[in-house]
Amino acid sequence: MVSALLPPRHDVQAPSTLAKFHAPEVVFGADSVGEAGYAAIRLGARRPFLVTDPGIIEAGWVSLLLAVLKEEGLAPIIWSEVTPNPKDHEIRRAHALYAEQECDVIIAIGGGSVIDAAKLSAVGRFPWLSALRRSPLWARHAGSLAVSARCGRPRCSRWREVSPCCGRRLPR
Numbered sequence: 402m403v404s405a406l407l408p409p410r411h412d413v414q415a416p417s418t419l420a421k422f423h424a425p426e427v428v429f430g431a432d433s434v435g436e437a438g439y440a441a442i443r444l445g446a447r448r449p450f451l452v453t454d455p456g457i458i459e460a461g462w463v464s465l466l467l468a469v470l471k472e473e474g475l476a477p478i479i480w481s482e483v484t485p486n487p488k489d490h491e492i493r494r495a496h497a498l499y500a501e502q503e504c505d506v507i508i509a510i511g512g513g514s515v516i517d518a519a520k521l522s523a524v525g526r527f528p529w530l531s532a533l534r535r536s537p538l539w540a541r542h543a544g545s546l547a548v549s550a551r552c553g554r555p556r557c558s559r560w561r562e563v564s565p566c567c568g569r570r571l572p573r
Contacts, residue, residue, distance in 0.1 A: 434465055437548055438473030441506050444544035448476050450504035452495065452519040454483040457511045457550055466510050466548060478502045483511065487518040495522040510548040519545060
């Protein structure tokens with residue numbers, strides 16, 4: 402047995418208990434959606450896979466983001482079949498479309514269910530997440546970017562979240 406408190410008796414390497422986390426880039430403010438195209442390009446995007454839901458489309462956020470992405474020369478593919486608490490078959494459909502269209506980066510624009518669906522679509526075979534680390538799929542999972550539409554509703558989140566809305570509503 403190797404303990405962090407006692408040195409090993411022999412030349413046995415103790416397993417590392419240290420981990421390093423690199424915080425992702427966070428951009429926020431009223432016009433932060435305008436940075437999404439540049440952020441996607443830095444992730445290697447040419448054909449981003451845009452994950453959203455019908456309510457976000459109706460609110461006008463998707464058309465705003467599409468204009469930003471197209472201005473950067475990107476050709477996004479939209480998947481808008483996200484439902485509250487996304488189901489496994491929905492994620493499988495999203496990942497199949499992502500692969501079929503040869504997308505390279507996933508962009509989520511929406512609330513918690515949309516962001517969850519996008520994260521799972523990025524890795525694809527989510528029922529076996531513990532096996533993914535040993536899979537070649539893990540090495541080539543999609544880069545991802547989230548444009549949060551959650552405005553920190555206290556009844557659903559303990560912490561306030563910063564999002565592009567910043568206290569204002571987008572026109573319908």
